[in-house]
Amino acid sequence: LESMNISIEQDKTLPEARKVKISQAHGAADERVKVSGWIHRLRSNKSLVFVVLRDGSGFLQAILSGDLALAYQTSTLTLESTVTLYGTVKKLPEGKTAPGGVELVVDYYEIIGLAPAGEDAFTNKVAEGADPSLLLDQRHLALRGETLSAVMKVRGALLKSIRRFYDEEQLTEVSVPSMVQTQVEGGSTLFHLNYYGEEAYLTQSSQLYLETVLASLGDVFCIMESFRAEKSHTRRHLSEYTHIEAELSFLTFEDLLVHLEKLFTRTIKYVLEDPVAGPLVKQLNPGFKAPEMPFLRMTYRDALVWLNEHRIKNEEGEEFKFGDDIAEAAERKMTDTIGVPIFLIRFPVAIKSFYMKRCDDDPEVTESVDVLMPNVGEITGGSMRIDQIDELMAGFKREGIDPSLYYWYTDQRIYGTCPHGGYGIGTERILAWLCDRFTVRDCSLYPRFSGRCKP
Numbered sequence: 001l002e003s004m005n006i007s008i009e010q011d012k013t014l015p016e017a018r019k020v021k022i023s024q025a026h027g028a029a030d031e032r033v034k035v036s037g038w039i040h041r042l043r044s045n046k047s048l049v050f051v052v053l054r055d056g057s058g059f060l061q062a063i064l065s066g067d068l069a070l071a072y073q074t075s076t077l078t079l080e081s082t083v084t085l086y087g088t089v090k091k092l093p094e095g096k097t098a099p100g101g102v103e104l105v106v107d108y109y110e111i112i113g114l115a116p117a118g119e120d121a122f123t124n125k126v127a128e129g130a131d132p133s134l135l136l137d138q139r140h141l142a143l144r145g146e147t148l149s150a151v152m153k154v155r156g157a158l159l160k161s162i163r164r165f166y167d168e169e170q171l172t173e174v175s176v177p178s179m180v181q182t183q184v185e186g187g188s189t190l191f192h193l194n195y196y197g198e199e200a201y202l203t204q205s206s207q208l209y210l211e212t213v214l215a216s217l218g219d220v221f222c223i224m225e226s227f228r229a230e231k232s233h234t235r236r237h238l239s240e241y242t243h244i245e246a247e248l249s250f251l252t253f254e255d256l257l258v259h260l261e262k263l264f265t266r267t268i269k270y271v272l273e274d275p276v277a278g279p280l281v282k283q284l285n286p287g288f289k290a291p292e293m294p295f296l297r298m299t300y301r302d303a304l305v306w307l308n309e310h311r312i313k314n315e316e317g318e319e320f321k322f323g324d325d326i327a328e329a330a331e332r333k334m335t336d337t338i339g340v341p342i343f344l345i346r347f348p349v350a351i352k353s354f355y356m357k358r359c360d361d362d363p364e365v366t367e368s369v370d371v372l373m374p375n376v377g378e379i380t381g382g383s384m385r386i387d388q389i390d391e392l393m394a395g396f397k398r399e400g401i402d403p404s405l406y407y408w409y410t411d412q413r414i415y416g417t418c419p420h421g422g423y424g425i426g427t428e429r430i431l432a433w434l435c436d437r438f439t440v441r442d443c444s445l446y447p448r449f450s451g452r453c454k455p
C-alpha cells in the first residue's frame with residue numbers, strides 16, 4: 001500500500017542524459033544515458049529490481065533501487081514491456097559478469113508500452129519446449145528469443161560479407177524478375193501462378209537472367225528469393241529461400257572452383273571478424289572450424305566408390321551405380337564422415353539440369369559442382385554452362401522443354417557466345433552449417449514449407 005504513494009520523478013539537477021543504443025551504452029562508463037528497449041528479463045527482491053533490457057543492438061543489465069524499486073509503477077512491469085531507462089553506466093567489479101561488462105544504475109524511467117501479465121503473458125505465448133508448430137504460429141514473438149535473434153544477426157552479417165566479397169571481386173549486383181514463364185530446375189517443383197490468365201511461375205533460380213547480362217554488365221550476382229514446391233519434408237528444404245547466385249564469364253571450370261573456395265573462406269572470415277556476428281557464431285557453434293583452401297575435390301565416380309566401400313546404400317537399398325542420385329541421407333553420411341568441406345564434381349548428364357556443360361574428357365559427366373558441408377550436406381550447386389547453341393538445343397530436347405520460350409536465353413549463344421559458369425548458394429543452408437542449426441527452418445525469419453505459409 002505504501003508503494004502506491006511513491007511516484008517516480010526525474011531529478012532535474014542530474015546531468016542531461018545522452019540518448020544511446022545499448023551497444024553504445026556498453027562503452028559509456030560513468031556517463032548518464034537514456035536508453036530504450038524491451039524488458040528481456042525481470043527479477044526482484046524486496047528493495048532491488050534487476051532488469052535486462054534488449055533493443056536489438058545488445059542486452060543491458062539495469063538495476064532499480066530505493067523508491068524506484070518500491071514504486072507501484074515498478075510492480076506493474078512485465079516481460080516484453082517497453083521502457084526508457086535513465087541512469088549512469090557503471091563498470092562491473094571484477095568477478096561479476098553482465099553483457100558489455102557494465103550495469104546501468106537507473107535513476108528514473110518511463111513506461112512506453114506495458115505488455116500483458118497473467119494468461120496472455122509473453123512466456124505463455126512462446127513457452128520453452130512448446131510444440132514446434134505452435135512456436136511457428138507465434139514466430140513474430142519467438143523471434144525475440146536469444147537463439148533465433150542471434151541466428152538472424154549472423155544472417156545479416158553473412159549477406160553483408162558476401163556482398164563485400166563480390167565487391168572485392170568486381171561483380172555487379174542485379175535484381176531480376178520473380179514472376180517468370182520459364183523453368184530452370186525441373187517442372188516438378190514449380191509453383192504455378194495465374195498471370196492475368198497466362199501460365200506463369202514463381203522463379204526457381206535467377207540463373208538464366210544472370211547469364212543474359214554477362215554481355216552487358218560483366219560478372220554479376222543477385223540475392224533474391226527462389227521458390228520450390230518441394231514434395232519432401234526435410235530439414236533442409238524450404239518452399240521459399242534466399243538464393244545467392246552469381247554468374248561469371250570467360251573462365252574455366254577450375255577457375256569457378258577456385259572462385260568458390262575464395263568465396264567461402266573469405267566470407268566466413270569476414271563474418272567471424274564481425275564484432276556482432278563473430279561472438280554469436282562462437283556462442284551458437286563453439287566447435288565451428290573456418291574452412292581452409294584448398295577444398296577436397298571428389299568426383300561423382302569416386303564418391304560412388306567411397307559410398308560402396310562404406311556400405312552406404314542408394315535409394316533402392318542397393319549398391320550405388322553410375323547414374324544414381326546421391327540422395328540426402330547418403331550424402332549427409334558421407335559428408336559427416338569425411339568432416340571437411342567437399343567439392344563433389346562431375347555429375348552425370350542424366351541427373352543434372354539441361355544447361356550443364358559436358359566434360360571434354362568424359363562426355364557422360366558434366367562440369368558441375370555441389371559444395372557439401374558437414375552437418376548439412378549440399379549448400380551450393382553450380383556448373384559451367386553449355387555455350388554452343390546445338391548442344392543447348394539437345395539439352396532442351398532431352399528434358400522435354402520447348403526452347404522457343406527461351407529465345408532470350410538461347411540468343412546469348414548466337415550473339416557472341418562465351419565460356420561461362422555460375423552457382424547458387426542457399427542462404428539458410430550455409431547458415432545451418434555456420435550456426436549449427438538442426439534445420440534450415442531455424443535460419444529463415446518466417447519459414448515457408450508445405451503446410452505453412454503464415455505468419
Ligand code: 4AD
Pocket residue numbers: 184185204205206207228230236237238239240241243245246378379380381382383422423424425426427428429440
Ligand atoms: O542446386 P540448385 O537447384 O541450383 C540452382 O538453382 C542453380 N540454377 C543455381 C545456379 O547455378 N545459379 O540450388 C542451388 C542451392 C542448393 O545448393 C541449396 O543450397 C539451395 O539452393 N536450395 C534450397 N534451399 C532451401 N530449400 C530448398 N527447397 C532449396 N533448393 C535449393
